[in-house]
């Protein structure tokens with residue numbers, strides 16, 4: 283009997299899953315396997331929100347496999363050791379998995395390949411599973427990756443995508459291979475407003491978005507209060523939605539909304555091709571500006587105020603409270619809070635990136651670190667010294683103050699436009715508010731940042 287292993291990583295779905303299809307087509311029986319990698323957990327990369335979402339994804343994947351006559355085999359420990367153990371127990375001939383793009387994923391894949399080959403087994407790594415267009419597919423003539431988005435996007439948009447792969451009808455699993463119980467209990471320390479994980483929830487959400495959301499994406503995606511973006515990010519991070527399938531679907535739908543949405547998916551691939559070429563950018567400046575950032579040692583009070591949503595700037599505080607409550611934040615709010623920390627407070631972008639990674643259910647090395655670098659001016663932004671003003675941005679993207687009011691109840695009774703700058707309220711009105719004064723004057727922050735950047739080597 284020919285046995286294969288379908289090894290799931292950041293692709294926890296049955297639809298449009300080339301490694302699973304290939305594993306099913308190649309063999310008489312398949313072991314669908316997920317390994318809780320001890321290295322991921324000990325690096326702190328599985329905080330409560332993502333842990334809870336992951337558990338829901340695994341339970342749903344198991345349920346989907348059971349409907350197809352199979353089940354998910356779950357193991358924990360050293361990734362390579364556990365895969366090799368399952369391969370031996372099942373007497374499998376080959377393993378199929380999706381390509382990863384971080385330094386960690388690539389090293390892990392190489393270790394696995396050597397271990398499998400040493401015992402005469404083969405590893406097949408499938409591209410275009412966790413991205414629509416794999417890193418390296420398009421490159422400029424002078425470099426191994428694009429450092430600027432617009433020319434990247436022009437080429438990305440012309441790449442023919444592979445067709446969508448249907449979910450297999452049956453997944454027969456060999457009997458002797460056993461796994462751990464799949465956790466279904468609550469995880470402590472999670473955000474109260476966490477979204478539902480799993481492929482079924484993802485596909486329901488997507489169906490609703492194609493029907494009611496996509497057409498307006500281009501006009502409303504920056505409107506903080508409308509909250510009208512897709513919220514697919516956690517599903518894309520865990521792979522309960524396929525980026526290639528989303529691009530096909532949106533292009534079929536057509537129109538300006540769909541086009542703008544596809545462009546955002548290209549941003550996701552863009553950051554992955556940067557990280558694949560420069561894995562060190564997960565921690566180090568992609569383009570150093572010689573910054574001598576303030577850190578927790580020198581700016582502890584301001585960092586705490588930012589983390590806890592009490593900076594005295596309503597839109598910043600609203601966003602930081604949304605992050606804790608939902609494990610998610612609107613993209614415009616991510617830009618504003620990142621600019622505020624890295625530029626107005628001149629705090630090391632890694633402090634903010636770590637805080638985001640703790641709370642974000644979509645917390646993702648490529649998207650998080652490289653968007654932080656973009657906003658800190660050490661990444662791929664062609665205007666690295668731009669500073670976003672939280673007052674003018676809040677007036678523009680939340681004109682009625684509805685987003686602020688939703689997350690900062692202390693300001694619920696303040697009308698726009700003063701809700702964006704409550705320190706301008708007159709005497710008694712200001713005195714009646716239980717809301718802090720700004721922790722920094724914007725002009726002072728701007729001045730400090732400009733002076734620091736002028737000193738760059």
Ligand SMILES: Cc1cc2nc3c(=O)[nH]c(=O)nc-3n(C[C@H](O)[C@H](O)[C@H](O)COP(=O)(O)OP(=O)(O)OC[C@H]3O[C@@H](n4cnc5c(N)ncnc54)[C@H](O)[C@@H]3O)c2cc1C
Nearest residue numbers: 511512513514515546550613616620644645646649650653
């Ligand atoms: C400081 C900062 C940190 C961020 N951290 C993360 C992160 O950890 N994980 C994450 O998935 N996104 C991150 N983003 C990108 C973006 O904010 C989120 O992907 C988006 O807000 C998710 O909401 P949505 O699914 O409704 O997006 P939509 O607007 O509906 O976009 C659809 C999809 O396109 C992708 N996308 C959208 N904007 C971007 C972008 N700027 N860069 C890369 N991909 C994008 C996402 O996969 C998203 O789900 C970050 C942005 C900033 C400025």
